[in-house]
Amino acid sequence: MKTIFSADSIYINGTEKKDYSVVVENGVIQVIGKRNLIKQQFPFAREKKYDGFLYPSFNDAHVHLKEIALLLSSEDATDCKNYQCIEYLIKKSNKNFVYIYNFDFNNLSRNEWEKLFESNKKPVFIQSKDEHSVFVNKAALKEKQITLKRIRGGVLVKNKGKFIGILKDRAIELVKSIKERQISIKDVKNAEKYLLKRGIVSVTNFDFSIYPLLNNINKNKDLKIRIYQGIEKNSLQDIIGENIHTGLGDKNLRFGPLKCFMDGSLSSQTAAMYRVNGFPSSFTMEKDELNNIISLSNENNIQVAVHAIGDKAVHTVMSLFSHFGNQKMRNRIEHLQFINEKDLSLLQRTHCIASMQPIHATADATLVKKLLGNYRYAYPWKTVLNSGKLLAFGSDAPVEDASPLQGIYAATTRISPNSTNPFVPEECISRKEAFDAYTTGSAFASFAENISGKIKNGYLADFILLDKSLFHFNDIMNIIIIKNIIGGIEWMKSQ
Numbered sequence: 001m002k003t004i005f006s007a008d009s010i011y012i013n014g015t016e017k018k019d020y021s022v023v024v025e026n027g028v029i030q031v032i033g034k035r036n037l038i039k040q041q042f043p044f045a046r047e048k049k050y051d052g053f054l055y056p057s058f059n060d061a062h063v064h065l066k067e068i069a070l071l072l073s074s075e076d077a078t079d080c081k082n083y084q085c086i087e088y089l090i091k092k093s094n095k096n097f098v099y100i101y102n103f104d105f106n107n108l109s110r111n112e113w114e115k116l117f118e119s120n121k122k123p124v125f126i127q128s129k130d131e132h133s134v135f136v137n138k139a140a141l142k143e144k145q146i147t148l149k150r151i152r153g154g155v156l157v158k159n160k161g162k163f164i165g166i167l168k169d170r171a172i173e174l175v176k177s178i179k180e181r182q183i184s185i186k187d188v189k190n191a192e193k194y195l196l197k198r199g200i201v202s203v204t205n206f207d208f209s210i211y212p213l214l215n216n217i218n219k220n221k222d223l224k225i226r227i228y229q230g231i232e233k234n235s236l237q238d239i240i241g242e243n244i245h246t247g248l249g250d251k252n253l254r255f256g257p258l259k260c261f262m263d264g265s266l267s268s269q270t271a272a273m274y275r276v277n278g279f280p281s282s283f284t285m286e287k288d289e290l291n292n293i294i295s296l297s298n299e300n301n302i303q304v305a306v307h308a309i310g311d312k313a314v315h316t317v318m319s320l321f322s323h324f325g326n327q328k329m330r331n332r333i334e335h336l337q338f339i340n341e342k343d344l345s346l347l348q349r350t351h352c353i354a355s356m357q358p359i360h361a362t363a364d365a366t367l368v369k370k371l372l373g374n375y376r377y378a379y380p381w382k383t384v385l386n387s388g389k390l391l392a393f394g395s396d397a398p399v400e401d402a403s404p405l406q407g408i409y410a411a412t413t414r415i416s417p418n419s420t421n422p423f424v425p426e427e428c429i430s431r432k433e434a435f436d437a438y439t440t441g442s443a444f445a446s447f448a449e450n451i452s453g454k455i456k457n458g459y460l461a462d463f464i465l466l467d468k469s470l471f472h473f474n475d476i477m478n479i480i481i482i483k484n485i486i487g488g489i490e491w492m493k494s495q
Helices: 035-041 065-072 083-092 110-117 139-145 170-178 185-196 211-219 233-241 285-301 313-325 343-349 358-372 381-386 404-415 430-440 440-445
Strands: 003-006 009-012 015-018 020-025 027-034 046-049 051-058 058-063 100-102 122-130 135-136 155-161 162-169 200-204 226-232 253-261 304-308 331-334 355-356 390-393 461-467 481-486 489-492
Touching: 003 015, 003 035, 009 020, 020 035, 020 185, 027 035, 027 135, 035 051, 035 122, 058 430, 058 440, 065 100, 065 185, 100 381, 110 135, 110 155, 110 162, 110 358, 122 139, 135 170, 139 170, 139 404, 155 170, 155 211, 185 211, 185 390, 200 253, 200 481, 211 226, 226 233, 233 253, 233 285, 285 304, 285 313, 304 313, 313 331, 313 343, 355 381, 358 404, 381 390, 381 430, 390 404, 390 430, 390 440, 404 430, 430 440
Parallel strands: 003 046, 009 051, 058 200, 100 122, 200 226, 226 253, 253 304, 304 331, 331 355, 355 390
Antiparallel strands: 003 020, 009 015, 020 027, 051 461, 122 135, 135 162, 155 162, 461 481, 481 489
16 A cells, blocks of 8 residues: 655755655655655555655664663663762662663772772672673672683773772673673563664664574564664674575664674773873784684675774774775774874775764763873764765764764764863764765665665655754754654654
């Protein structure tokens, strides 16, 4: 059955067009044209006429779906600034094992972390906002009977020689039995609602362990969002043996890129940087290992996405992609937060997609200035575009809020909350460039550019309806997402 979608304006071919309509059948756009002509051509089709502005739906190029679900069902420390707040969350929890997410570990001193490690009889797990550090108290280690040891690429944080409960990067593997938790179908549904309320219909998901659950939900035709599923590095041989490759799946759930980590993060001070005090110059994996992974993956039609934040890590990943990568596989650098000026020509030469998160820049601006000073090529979106690279935007949710509207604001203003001064304003981009990065850019990065990212004949009927024009209303933070249309079916924010 055909349905006509009409609105005050519809975003078609890069322009907001008035008095246009879109005809949808079986979840796919069939015809686009002037409303009066569409009504004449399809007199018996049902019409949905909206007050508002219709756009292709957002595609978040980097989320952690399981972590979103866990955050929504656990204690949220996003707004915690001190020891007392963490103590309060622990005491108010009615769980036997307390899980706390999204805490900025820089808000506590080492003495306070040591006190927290020793003091609570109740087992406690805390995950940092950037997901590169976790804390477990003594009671948690005792309950799970975990003995700690040094691990390459990881850090056990100590205070005057004494372990204080914090593990960074690969050391987190030591407490995997605590960190890894099962989630339910209900938890996935809550995560979907979180994303849909922000206008996000498609995502690249880098939580690997929930694929079986997502697959079962999809088999029952109950996935509301479209998922491009990342693959865990340690599963590469198994994936190849099962003839799984990037793109395998259906329109709702497909296999995506193999994910690797070259370094840590800014907040945890484990990003691999050139000559910066307090940051490592080493990597979380060996270059030879990544060489082999890129070659083997691409030979087997598997895209590779490498986490690289520090400028040294970014340089190394670009070099390896240049030498060992296959251009047709659209290999991705995830984050690319810092690039050395000497590497700008390498950026131009390297065949890769920059998968970046604009809201990181405004969230991290103060910390960057504190740790790195005036770093010119920080979160360098404009530089990436000027180099001829495709930009795919995401959020890294739940590290930051997934809202693309907040992301577009960050990308175009680079102004942090409670500030009026833009952070490295030379890297601001236009609204259209930011919107494209959340739609056509993310679609291309997930090999979906022929079915999504645009309102175009033959494309999936995935739309968002906004109450104001995304390109002509100044205050983007006060634009409201009224509803989503997913495959031609309405999804209201109240659902």
